Amino acid sequence: MNRLLALALVTSMASLASPALAADPIKILFVGNSYTFGRVDPVMSYNAAAVHDLTAGFSAINPTGTNSYPAGTVGFGSFEPHPWGGVPGIFKKMTDEAGLAYDVSLSTRNAASLRGQFLDTANSDWKLRENVATQKWDSVVLQEQSDAALPAGKGKNANLATFNAYADQFERFIHNGAAQSYKESTLFGSLANCMATGLSSGSCNTTRNIAANSNASANTRIYLEQSWARPDMVEAHKITTPDLTSADGRPIVDISAAGGNATLYYNSLADMTADLHASFYAKAASNPGFAGVVPVGDAFQRAVDQGLAQGSGFYNAGGTFAETAGALNLWWLDRTHASKYGSYLSALTLFGSITGRDPLSLGVGEQAAIDLGIDATTARSLQRVASLQLGFTAAVPEPQSLALLLAGLGVIALRTGKRRDGAPVR
Numbered sequence: 001m002n003r004l005l006a007l008a009l010v011t012s013m014a015s016l017a018s019p020a021l022a023a024d025p026i027k028i029l030f031v032g033n034s035y036t037f038g039r040v041d042p043v044m045s046y047n048a049a050a051v052h053d054l055t056a057g058f059s060a061i062n063p064t065g066t067n068s069y070p071a072g073t074v075g076f077g078s079f080e081p082h083p084w085g086g087v088p089g090i091f092k093k094m095t096d097e098a099g100l101a102y103d104v105s106l107s108t109r110n111a112a113s114l115r116g117q118f119l120d121t122a123n124s125d126w127k128l129r130e131n132v133a134t135q136k137w138d139s140v141v142l143q144e145q146s147d148a149a150l151p152a153g154k155g156k157n158a159n160l161a162t163f164n165a166y167a168d169q170f171e172r173f174i175h176n177g178a179a180q181s182y183k184e185s186t187l188f189g190s191l192a193n194c195m196a197t198g199l200s201s202g203s204c205n206t207t208r209n210i211a212a213n214s215n216a217s218a219n220t221r222i223y224l225e226q227s228w229a230r231p232d233m234v235e236a237h238k239i240t241t242p243d244l245t246s247a248d249g250r251p252i253v254d255i256s257a258a259g260g261n262a263t264l265y266y267n268s269l270a271d272m273t274a275d276l277h278a279s280f281y282a283k284a285a286s287n288p289g290f291a292g293v294v295p296v297g298d299a300f301q302r303a304v305d306q307g308l309a310q311g312s313g314f315y316n317a318g319g320t321f322a323e324t325a326g327a328l329n330l331w332w333l334d335r336t337h338a339s340k341y342g343s344y345l346s347a348l349t350l351f352g353s354i355t356g357r358d359p360l361s362l363g364v365g366e367q368a369a370i371d372l373g374i375d376a377t378t379a380r381s382l383q384r385v386a387s388l389q390l391g392f393t394a395a396v397p398e399p400q401s402l403a404l405l406l407a408g409l410g411v412i413a414l415r416t417g418k419r420r421d422g423a424p425v426r
Contacts, residue, residue: 025101028354029054030088031132031170032143033112035227035346037086039337042372044080047089050096052105054131056082062125084108090347091354093368098357107131113145113157114166118173119208132174133213136220139354140174141294142167143225146336147233149279150272154265155233161188162197164283167224171289177216181209221291223353226280228300228342229272232335233265269311273301294353296346299389300330303345308381328378340372341382348386358392359383 030036038044059082085092088106095102107117107128115121117128132140147155149163165187172178185204188194194204266272276297284290304311310327330342338346347368348359360383369379387393 025103026138027103027135028105028139028141029132029137030086030091030104030106030108030141030143031114031117031128032106032108032141032225033145034108034110034337035146036088036106036143037084037108038343039080039332043086043090043338043340043343044084045089046085046368046372047093048083048085050092050104051083051085051089052103053083053085054105054107054134055109055126055128056084058126062123064123080110087343087346087350090344090368090372091350093371094347094351094362094366095355097362097367098351098355100355100357105131111145113148113159113162114142114170115162116145118166118169118210129173129210132170133177133211133215136215136217137174138219139221139223139291140170141223141225141350141354142170144227146227146230149227149283150265150275151279154272154275156263159197160279161193163279164286167283167290168287171222171287173210173213173216174220174222175216175218175289177213179210179212181207183207222289223291223294224280224284225294225350226297227276228297228330228338228346229266229269229276230336231269231331232262233272234267234269235335236261236264269304270301273297292353294350295389296349299345299349299386300342302389303328303330303382303385306385308385309341328381340374341378344369344372344374344379345382345386348383349389352386352390352392359386359390360393 038046084106086106086108088104092102092104095104109117109122109126109128112122112128120127120129122128144163144167145157147157148159150158151160152158169187183205184199185191185194188197188204191201191204195201277295280293280297284293300309303309308328309330328341329339330345331337332339332342348362351357351362352359360380362383364376364380366379366383369376374382384393
């Protein structure tokens, strides 16, 4: 009887403890830029009420640097309106649907690099590094400026040395949190190395005083989010004004003398993806403090390679806009930011990487897709791309390869089979 009573007490205590455990959410912070917050609606404000926009207060005080929209064009209001939900908002919706408790925050700013985030270079009112120190995080996702992680000469903002240095700076700040006082001439190894990143000698020799992070934790999982390739750095076209739209919703192409030709850096999206992949994975491999890379850029490329997403035909050499019939466009009008489809694929890849859940488990009725106006068939296709990229789903072999595989399995089965008397088949 006493044993039964003890068992009942243990069971009762366990049932009381369960809600407390379930109510303790995983705290995750997304550090990034307009690729993170989505640039325009329907993504920019998506699910904003369910996440914490840590830069909303800064923008209310000083919107300097925030993109403005001329009256009657794409966008809402004079500036990009806060609060932002963005890709973190989509991620939050997915975790809720999966029955997972996540407390999601974002610290983002237009065109912000990791260096800009760490040194608060935007303006005196945007305390981006300080956002990271506001609490202990279970996970942090770092997204670099779109082309900053490229090799030298491959992009307007290509600065691989700076990406590597400040990814490490954030890792130390989040995990160790000790106060720092350093010069970037020392951080980069020499004044010459520092100036090679594009900084002046004055900037290189400026003392950077970084206050301690009292909420640092060695247990925080830090992810690097691999950027996607940019069609505007591949396709031959004139410089455009992508925020403007014509009567049929197509972008107005600037063919004036002031516009001129856009500079080309890559022959293909695949080439740019390969360089971004190499940079992000090399950084993660060089520093065991990183939990890993979220391969969003590789997922974009997979969608293109599979023929699901448009991979060419964005602009012709004369600057005329063109689309590939029947192909999904992962990019927005400016051919650098993601469209709602690209942001959805980003969130799916983040969801799978961070939670360990197969994106396909979200199903055809996934709510974020419905809210964003993505049809069920397309949503399922994008879920499959993310699932394949993360290795949850095996790629289906070509018919001839499948036949060879089945034949090989048959041979193995014969070789490892046994006779009825128990002796192996030879």
